[in-house]
Amino acid sequence: MQYLISVIDEGQAAAAGSDYSATPEEDAAIDEFNARLQAEGYWVFAGGLGGPDAATTIDGRGASVVMTDGPFVETKEFLAGFWIIEAPDLDVALKLAAEGSKACNRKIEVRPFQ
Amino acid sequence: MSAADAVARAHRDEWARVVASLAKRFGDLDLAEESAAEAFATAVERWPADGVPPNPGAWLTMTANRKAIDRIRRENKRDDKHREALVLSDDEPHEPLGAIDDDRLRLIFTCCHPALAMESRVALTLRLVGGLTMPEIARAFLVQESAMGQRITRAKAKIKAAGIPFRVPSAEDLPERVSGVLAVLFLVFNEGYLASGPDTDPVRDDLTAEAIRLTRLIRALLPEDGEVAGMLALMLLIEARRPARVSASGELVTLDEQDRGAWNESLIAEGHRLVRERLATGAAPGRYQLLAAINAVHTSARDIRDTDWSQVVALYDQLVRLDPSPVVALNRAIAVAEVDGPDLALTQVDRLADALAEYHAFHATRADLLRRLGRSAEAREEYGRAIELAGNTAEAAHLARRRDQLRG
Numbered sequence: 001m002q003y004l005i006s007v008i009d010e011g012q013a014a015a016a017g018s019d020y021s022a023t024p025e026e027d028a029a030i031d032e033f034n035a036r037l038q039a040e041g042y043w044v045f046a047g048g049l050g051g052p053d054a055a056t057t058i059d060g061r062g063a064s065v066v067m068t069d070g071p072f073v074e075t076k077e078f079l080a081g082f083w084i085i086e087a088p089d090l091d092v093a094l095k096l097a098a099e100g101s102k103a104c105n106r107k108i109e110v111r112p113f114q
Numbered sequence: 115m116s117a118a119d120a121v122a123r124a125h126r127d128e129w130a131r132v133v134a135s136l137a138k139r140f141g142d143l144d145l146a147e148e149s150a151a152e153a154f155a156t157a158v159e160r161w162p163a164d165g166v167p168p169n170p171g172a173w174l175t176m177t178a179n180r181k182a183i184d185r186i187r188r189e190n191k192r193d194d195k196h197r198e199a200l201v202l203s204d205d206e207p208h209e210p211l212g213a214i215d216d217d218r219l220r221l222i223f224t225c226c227h228p229a230l231a232m233e234s235r236v237a238l239t240l241r242l243v244g245g246l247t248m249p250e251i252a253r254a255f256l257v258q259e260s261a262m263g264q265r266i267t268r269a270k271a272k273i274k275a276a277g278i279p280f281r282v283p284s285a286e287d288l289p290e291r292v293s294g295v296l297a298v299l300f301l302v303f304n305e306g307y308l309a310s311g312p313d314t315d316p317v318r319d320d321l322t323a324e325a326i327r328l329t330r331l332i333r334a335l336l337p338e339d340g341e342v343a344g345m346l347a348l349m350l351l352i353e354a355r356r357p358a359r360v361s362a363s364g365e366l367v368t369l370d371e372q373d374r375g376a377w378n379e380s381l382i383a384e385g386h387r388l389v390r391e392r393l394a395t396g397a398a399p400g401r402y403q404l405l406a407a408i409n410a411v412h413t414s415a416r417d418i419r420d421t422d423w424s425q426v427v428a429l430y431d432q433l434v435r436l437d438p439s440p441v442v443a444l445n446r447a448i449a450v451a452e453v454d455g456p457d458l459a460l461t462q463v464d465r466l467a468d469a470l471a472e473y474h475a476f477h478a479t480r481a482d483l484l485r486r487l488g489r490s491a492e493a494r495e496e497y498g499r500a501i502e503l504a505g506n507t508a509e510a511a512h513l514a515r516r517r518d519q520l521r522g
Contacts, residue, residue, distance in 0.1 A: 090279065091287075
C-alpha cells in the first residue's frame, strides 16, 4: 500500500527564525532518514514545500477562473512537506512515520492512498 | 442440554474463533462478522430439528465459510476476481508465530489497534471478539443503536482503508500492544463496575462479566504475560467484593463498611493464587500486577482493622515509580492516612488540587480527610463538590449521606 505522510508545521520554522524551511540540523536528519527509506525500499517520493504565503488558491469551475492569494484555509498550522511511501501495512507505515517525525522535528499525519 | 442452550454455549465459546478464522481467510472484518452471525442464525434454526452437531465449532466455521462464499458470489462487485482468488486458495505464507499463533489473538490486536479511537476499540472488541449484539453494546454505553452501528462501521472501514494488519505484533511491540488491549478491557470492566449513567444500574455485572471472560481468553492465549495475569487477578478481586458494594437502598458501601462475609470466596482465592504465581516468578511487576497485589492485601483482611496498610503504602510506592500520575498519588494518600494519619495525607492530597480539580474522587477523599480532622464546614463543601462531579448514582447517594451526617 502507499501512504502519504504529511509534515505539519506548528510554528517550529518561525521559532527557528525562518519563514518555513527546516534548520540545517533538521535537514541533515531528514536526509539521513530519506537515505534509509530508499535503501530499504519504502521510498516513493518526498518533498519540502514553500510556505503558505507562496500559495495561490484557484477555483476554475466557473465561467472565469478565480484566483486568491494564499492557502485554501488560513491556519497557524500548515503543510510543510510530505513523503509518499510504499509499506505492506499501517504498522510499518506508522513506525516509519514516527522516525520521520523525529527527523523533521514536526507532527505528522499518515493517510492511505485509495 | 437443549438445542437452544447448545447454541448459546457455542456462541459464548466459538464466536470469536469463527469470526477470527473468517477474517484471516477473507481479509475482511465486515464479511467475517456478517457471515458468522448468519451461521449462528442457521444453527438456531437447524439444531432443534437436526440435532446438535458433534463438533459445534467446526460446524459453525464451515457454515460461516459457506455463507461468506455465497455472499461474495452474490455481491458480484468489481473486486470479485480478487476475492474469488481468496476463496479458491489460502496460500498466503503463514508467518511462524511460535506459541501464540491463534487467529483470535490477531483479531483482538486488530480491534484494539492504537490507530483507532478508544471508543471504537471498545465497541469493536465487544462486537467482534465478545459477540455482543449492536443493541447490547449501544445499551452498555448509553448511545443510540444507530450511532453505535456507525461507530463500528467506520472503524471497520478505517481498518480496511488504512491497512491495519490482521497480525500479532512483533515481540518488540508486544508489551505495549498488550497494554493497549488491557486498557480496553479495563475500560469495559470499569464501566460495569462504576456505571456512569444517571439512569443505569450502579453496577452492571453483564459488563464486568464480559470483561473478565475476555481477559480469561487473552490469558489463555498469552499465559506467560505477567500484566495479563495481573489484570485478571485485579478484576477478580474487585468483582469478588461486588455483592457487598451496594446496599439494599442503592447506596455505595465503601471498603471500610462492607460486610466482608458477603465477598465471593472463590473469586478471591483465584485472584490471590494469580498474585502469588506472579510473585513467585520474581519478575518486576507491572502496573496491573501492583494494583492486583494492593487488592490482594485488602481482600486478605477479614476485618478492616486487620488491613496491612504499610504494605499497601509500599505497593503504592512501587506503583508511583511506574506511573507518577496524580490519580495514583491520590490513592496512595488514602493509604497514608491509615498509616500516618489524615493530617499528613491531606497535605499530600492538597498538592494534587490543580491536576484533579474536576475529579470527583479527589473531592470525596478531601472531604473524608477533613471530616476525620473535625473540619466539618470545609468537609461539607467538599462533599457537595464531589456529589456534583460523581457520575455514579450509588456513589452520589453514599456521599450525600456522609455529608448529611456532619454536624456543626
